[in-house]
Amino acid sequence: MENFHSVCFSFSIFACICLRMKADKKMLKGWVRQQNRANRPATMILALIGMLNVLVGMILIWSLASILARLLTGGQGLDFRYLGLFILASVLRVLLGYAQELLAVASGEKARKRLRRELLDRFFAQGPSLLRHQHSAYLASMLTDRVEALEGYFSRWMPASALWVVAQWSVVLVVFWQNHRAGLILGGCCLFLPVFQAVFGIATAVASRRQILALNRLQVRFLDRIRGIATIVLSGNAEKDAQALGHAADELRQRTMKVLRVAFLTSASTDIAMIVALVWIVIDQRHGLLHVGSVPQTTAILFAVLMVPEAFAPFRALSAAYQDRAQITNSGEAIQKLPALPVSQGIKTATHQSVPQRSDRGIELNVRDISYRWVEDRPLALADVSFHLKAGDIALLTGLSGAGKSTLIEMLLGFIRPLQGEVLLGGADLQGLKPADVTRQISWIGQKPVIFAGTLRDNIMFAAPEASEAQLRAALEASSITDYLPLLPDGLDTQLGERGFGLSGGQAQRIAIARAFLKDAPLLIMDEPTAHLDPATEKDILVALRRLLDGRTALISTHSPQFHNIGETVRLVMEKGRITAQETLS
C-alpha cells in the first residue's frame, strides 16, 4: 500500500491548512514535536549524510557527463582522470548509502528504546490504578506494537523531511550554475510540483483522510470479527456475517477508488514535473549548443539532463515514507488517551521521618475522613471514609460492586493518594512514606493472581528474593502448595505462565498465599480472594488463609458467606463510597 500512502502524503501538506485543529490535536502536535526534538541529533546526522550523498551524486554525474561529452564530441578518447573520479564517487556513494542505512537502523532502534522507556516511566508514575481504566493487553501492546510501528517514522520519515527541500533546491542551483537555461526549466518544474498538488490536493484532502480512516476501521472490524469468530459460528450466522463483511469491503473499495482516481493525479504530478523537465531540457538544448563539439557546453547539457532524476529523488523518498508518518499520529493519539489521575490537594512530600510501628500481632491501621474521585465532575468514589483497626484486627468489608471497595483498597495499597484525609499505618502517615516503605508493610491477595512466565519457584520467590530454602519450604507447607506439588511435571521448576503449565484457579491462588507468607508483612489486604473458586476449593483455600491471618492485621473484601467465621473482629459495609455500617465484634 506504499503508493496509496504516498499519495495521501501529498494531501497532508495542504490538509493541515484546510482542517481546523482541535484542542487534542494540538496536544498531539506538541507530543509529536517533543518526539522530534528528542530525536533531532540522529535526524540531523542522517540528513547530513543524505546531503553529502547528494553532493557526491553531483560529482559522480559531473564526471560521467564529462566523460560522455569527450566521447561524443569525437576525437578525444577516454579521460582516465574522470573515469577515476567517477569510480571513486560511485564507491563513495555506495559507502554513504551503506552508512546511512546502518545509521537509520541504529537511530530507529534508539528512538524506539527511548520512547519505550518514556512510556514505562509514565506507566509506573501512574501505577497499578492504570489497570482500572485500561485492559492490560492494550497497555502491553502500547509498549510493544505501537512503539515498533514507529521505526520508519524515526529512521526514514524524519531524515527525509529534514532533507528534501534543501537537497532539491541545491540540485537546481548547481544545475543553474552549470547551465542557466536548464536550471531555470528544472527550477520551474520543481516549483510547479507544490502548485499542482495544491490544485488537486485541497479538493481531495478531506475525502482521502476519511478513506484512510475507513480503511483502518475495516481493518479493525476484521480483527474484531476474527477474535469473536467462535461466537458467530456457534450462533450459526457465519455465512451471513461473511457476506456482510464482503459487502463492506466492496463498498469501501468503490469509494476508495473514486478518491484514488483524483488522488493519483497528484502523484502523477511528480511524474509530469520530472518528465516535462527532462524532455524540455533535451529539446531546449538544441538551441543552447552554440558550437558543436564544445566539450564544456556538452558536459553542461549532459549534466543537467542526468541531474533531473536527482532533483526529484528526495521528494520521492519523502512520499515513500509517508505511511511511516501516519503511524506517529496513531501511536500519539493512543498515548494521549492514557488517563491522567487527579492530583490530590496538598501533597505532603515524603519526610521519611516517621516509621510504621508493627507489633507481634500485626499493625495498626487508622483511616481518617478520606475522600477520592477518579474523574472530575463525577460523584466521589470515596466520601469521608473513616475506620480504625487495631493490631491483629480482622475486618470484613462488604458492599455491592461499585460501592468503592476496590478504590479503598487501592488507596490503602498506596496506588492512589487521597484528595482529603489521611491514612495512618502503624502511626505513620502513608503520604509521608516512600512507596517502598508502604508496600513493605502490606501483602495483598486479589481475585486472580498474576502468574509470571517462569518457574513455580520464581513465581513464589519473587515476593522475597533473599528468602532461604527453609523459608520457601515453610511457605509451601503453609499455603498447602505441597498438596499439588507432586502433580507438577517438574515440581518447583515447572514452567508456568502464558505458555507454561496451566494451573487451576485454586492452585494459582495458593501461589498468592505462599507469596504473602514469604513476604511476612504485618498488614494483609484481600480483594475477593475466592470469587472465582468453587465452594470445595474455597473451603481448602480458607484453611490456608486462616493460617496466614495469624499474627496480622487484615482487611478482607468479600461476598462469600464462607468468610463469616474466619475470626473477624470488625465488619464494615460500604455503599456509594461511604461506610454505612461498622460493627466491632468481641
Next chain:
Amino acid sequence: MTQLRPLWNVWKARWARLLIGLLLAELSVCSVFLLMGQTGSRLGLIAVGAAAAFGILRFAGAARIILRYLERLATHDATFRVLADIRLWFYRRLAHGAAAGLGFRRSGDLLSRLVLDVQSLDSLYLRILVPLATALLSLPIVILVCLKGSVLLAICVGVIFCLTAFVLPAFMAKLSYRWGPELQRTQAEMNNQALDLVGGMRELRIFGQEEAATKRFLDAESAFYTAQRQQGRAMAHIHALSLLLTRLGVICALGGCAGLFFPKEQAVVGITVLFVVMTALDNVVDLPRAGLLFGQVRHAAERVAEATVVPEGTPDEGTLPVPAGSEIEVRNVTFGWTAERTVLKNINFRLREGERAALIGPSGAGKSSLAALLLKVVSPQEGEIILGGEDIADISTEALRSRVAWLSQASHLFDDTIRSNLLLGREHLSDEAMWVALEQAQIADFVRSLPDGLDSWIGENGSHISGGQGRRIALARVLLSDAPVLILDEPGTGLDVETERAFLDTLNSLDRSRTILLITHRLTGVEQLDHLWMLQDGVLKSHAL
C-alpha cells in the same frame, strides 16, 4: 512454495484484473526505456550536431505519465479486490474449521497475530510480484539494446542485471526466511514480558519487584533488537552490494562507449545504451527489499495455511434439516480432547422440552466439553447425542446451531453498536423483539438511558460498558435467537453475587418453551431446576433436588 498455494487459488478468481495490472506495469516500464533511450540518443545527436526529431521522445514522455497513472489505478483496484477476497477466504476457512473450537480456548492473541499475517499477504502482489515481473520483462529489453553495442556488453550487463534483480533478492529472501522464527520468538518473548510487566503491575509494586521485571522486559527487548539488527545489517550489506553492482553495470556501459574492455560503439549508440542500462539497473536496485519481504510473507502464509486447516476430529457437516422436537438425549457418551485423557466417561441423560437443568462440578471436570459436544464442535469417541429423535452427527451443523444457543465467558462482544451485537447478521428482527430480549436480560433500562439507545457503540470487547452489563447484552443476544435450547456456560463469571442472583432469576421468568442447561461450578440458590447433575472425574451423577 506450497504454502502459497491456497493464496494462489484466491488470486485465480481475479486473474484478469491482476493480469491487466501486470500488463500496464510492463507497458509502463517499456515507456521508461523508450523515454530514456530517446533522451540518450537525442542528446547524442545534438552533441554531434546531427538533426534530431523529438516526436518519439515527446510520445514516450506522455506515454509514461499516462501508463503510470493507469498502472497505479489498475494495480490498486486489483489489490483492493484481492485484499477483500483473502480476508473473506480466511474468515470462511476459519469458520468452517477451527473457529468453533476456539470458543473453548483462549486465543485472542493468537488470532490478532494471524490477522497481522493475513495483512502482510497483501504486499505479495503490489510489492513483490509486480516489481519482479517488470524486472523479468526488462531483462530481454536491456539485452536487446546492449546487443546493439556488443555481445560481450550484453552478456556482462545481463549477468549484472540478473545478479541484482534475482540472485540477491533470492538470497535475501532466504536469509529473512531463515531468521523469521528467531525474530518471531524474540518478539513474542518481548510481548510476553510486556504483558507480565503491565498485567502484573499490582503484584510487582506490592512485592517491590518493579525494577527486576522492568529489567527482564528490557533484556527481552534487547534480544529482539539484536535479532532485528542482524537482519537490518544483512539488508544494508546486500543493498550496498546491489548498488555496487549497478555502478559496475554503468561502468561496463561506459566502457562500451569508450572502447575500454569492450568493443567500441558508435557514440550515439553508446550513450543510448548507457542511458537504458542506467535506467534498468536503477529500477531493480531495490528488489532485495522485495526479497526480504518475501521471506516474511512465506512465514505468514505458512501460519495462515496452518490455521485454516480443519482440525482432526471436527465433526462432518451433516445433511439433515433440524427436527421439530428439541428433546435432548445423551447416550453412553465418552469423550476426551486427546486420546490419552478421557474427560467424560459413559455419560447418559435426557433433557425434555422446556426443562431446566444445572450441571455442576469443579473446574476441569469436563462441563464445557459437554457443551462443545452438544454444539457439534467435537464429536464423541463413543455414544451418541440425539436431538428431537435425530443423531446430531447427521444434522446440518449450521442448522443445529440455530436450535442450540450458547452463552459462555468466551462469548465475544463486538466493537460495534448494541443493535448489531444483538443481531449478529440476522436482519429480520424488529426493534420490539430486541427490547423484549433486553428487558428479559434486565438491561433494557440501562440501554434506554444511553443517549443513542440501541445504536450506542460499546467499544472493543465491550470496553465502554461494565462487565456485568456486557454479560447481560450477551444474554439478550442469546435470548433473541429463537433457539429452543439454551446452554449457559458459567453465566455468572465477573458478576458480583447480587447481580448474579438477579441474572439467574431472570431465567426463571422465561417461558417454558425453552430448554435451559446451566453449567456452573456453584449454585446460588435462586435457580428453579428440574434436574441437578454433578460431574466429577468424568462421571455424571444425578442429585436429588
